[in-house]
Amino acid sequence: MRILLATYWLIPHVGGVWKYMTQIKESLEARGHEVDLLGNSPDYSKFHVINRGWEISKDLLRPMLDAKLNANTAPALFSAPLIAHYEMDRYLLELAAAFFGLHQYDIIDTQDIFAARALHRVKPRNKPLIAHVHGSVSGELKRFFQLNPQIGIMENDPPWKYFESIEHYGAMAGTPLITANQWMRNSLMNELQVSNPNIQVIQYGIDAQAFSHKASLGTDLRKPPGKKVIICPARLSFVKGIDILISALGILKNYRNDWVCWIVGAGDKREELENQVRGLSLQEDCLFLGERDDVPALLNLSDIFVHSCIQDNQPFSVMEAQLAGVPVCVSTAGGLPEMVEHGKTGLIHPVKDPFILSEHLRFLLENEPFRRSMSQLTKEWATSHWSMDLMIDRLLEVYRTALNQYH
Amino acid sequence: MSNRFMVASDLYNRIFTVQSSNPEVEVDYVIWNRLFALLPRDYQLPDNTVLSLRPGDPKL
Incomplete structure (x- = not known):
């Protein structure tokens, strides 16, 4: 099969979607299929099929849109700058995708709701479109708007409703729509009436x-x-909830100091988190290692993994920790509870609760035989549950079913 | 000197829901002819389905 994996976001990029796309490409090609990757260029100046070297500059397409679409001819488009920004770039993706020629693919597999709606509108009618949803765009943006009231976007304002709308129609475009867990599936159905x-x-x-x-x-x-290592590889952003981990460590230190915490990653919250560490006198215990490319090796040195996030879908970091046999402590946010069987393959604490998290860390530190047993069980379970072969088998079955339905 | 062959953008008006005349705007013939050959016949800009919000919601 010739398969197109397409995204509205820039490629390459640091993050789960690009990692997913490259892994899928590699695995499918190992089975004899051809896979192309379409997305925005890192400087947002063009769309490109990165593995082929095909590209089209937005400057060749934009003059037409700028001339024909304005506040007089398309008032809804220009009701808010944010709407115009996202929509115009989506239309450029539509034109770019059509230009590259979607007829050459057997399967179109989109990786976000913008790309799903975009390619649905320009693909040949008899071409199957599978839509992957890796996260909730409207959910993340709504949280951002709520946390940043100075931006001035309130509930039911046009941009707020726009992101709900594009997510709804993007999710409706896939036949089928694929999510990584029940949480995302239920979220789309219940909150966005998909x-x-x-x-x-x-x-x-x-x-x-x-x-x-x-x-x-x-x-x-x-x-x-003489120290156990508690590791937290994550982007240093608000949604990853690292401040909750640091608060938990502050509580833990009252009971035990036979540990050190490695926080691995970069992000806009670093200074704030470092201040929090200083405020709790944890400078010797909680170390910021920055961005590193040896996380698998660091996991091998670690005794406990923590992901205390506010929201997440199905993070690779948790999967990797489990594959390495490191007991995981995760929050109840998003799809995380589906990744862990509490007490067997990890421990689950209520989201934003540093007290329970500290109790879990203390329990694991105090009970070495239990921790070792959990480590073994987690590794065995992860090896089969997070199997790449299993995922590819299931994905290919989806592709074949979709092809059969169209022919 | 550019070797692009430029033509009037108005030639491609049919993909726009509300058509306007912009004689001053020229576009690349090769690119837009290819696009017109490959875009679905009913393709329209803007995407009024998305812009009118989900069914049942107040219009913008």
Whole structure:
């Protein structure tokens, strides 16, 4: 099969969607299929099929749109700058995708709701479109608007309703629509009234061999003697809830100090989090390692993994920790509870609750036999549950069913 | 000197829901002819379905 994986977002990028796209491409090509990757260029100046070197500059398309679409001819489009911005770029994606020629593909597989709506509008009628939803765009933006009232976008304002609308129609475009968990599926159905009768749940997979190989490359970091390592690899942004972990560590220190915490990642919250660490006198215990490419090796040195986020779908970081056999402590946010069987393959604390999280950390530190047993169980479970082969088998079945329906 | 062949943008008005005349705007013939050959016949800009919000919601 010739398959197009398409996204509205820029490629390449640091993040789960690009990681997912490249892993899918590699796995499908290992089985003899051809896979192209379409997305925005990193500087947003063009759309490109990155693996082919095909590109079209937006400057060749935009003059037409700028001339024909304005506040007189398209008042709804220009009712808010944010709407015009996202819509115009989506129309440029539509034109770019059509220009590259969608007829050459057997399957179109979009990776976000903007791309789903866009390619639905320009694809040949007999071409199957599978739509993946990896997160809720409207959910994340609404949270952003609520946390930043100075932007001035309130509930039921046009931009607020616009993101609900594009997410609804993007989700309706897929036959089928694929989510990684029931949480996202239910969220789309209940909050966005997505009545798509064809929603399938296929959890993500990890290439265990590649992960093992990367872990075997080692790290220049050493485990502090006599200390257990609590690791948190995550982007340092509000939604990742690292402040909750730091609060939990502040509580934990009252009981035990035979641990150190490695916070691995970069982001706009770093200074704030470092201030929080200083405020709790945790400078010797809680270390910011920055962005690193040896996380698999760091996991091998770690005893406990924490993901205390406010919202997340199905983070690769948790999957990798489980594959490495590191007991995970995750919050009840989003799709996380579906990744862990509490007490067996990890521990789940209520979202934004540093007290319960500290209790879980203390329990794991105090009970080494239990921690080791959980480690073994988690690794065995993760090896089969997060199997890349299983995910690809299921994805190919979806592709074949979709092709049969159209022919 | 550019070797692009430029033509009047008005030639491609049919994809716009509300058509306007912009004789001063020229576009690349090769690109837009290819697009017109490959876009669905009923393709329209803007996307009024999305812009009118979900069914049952107040219009913008």
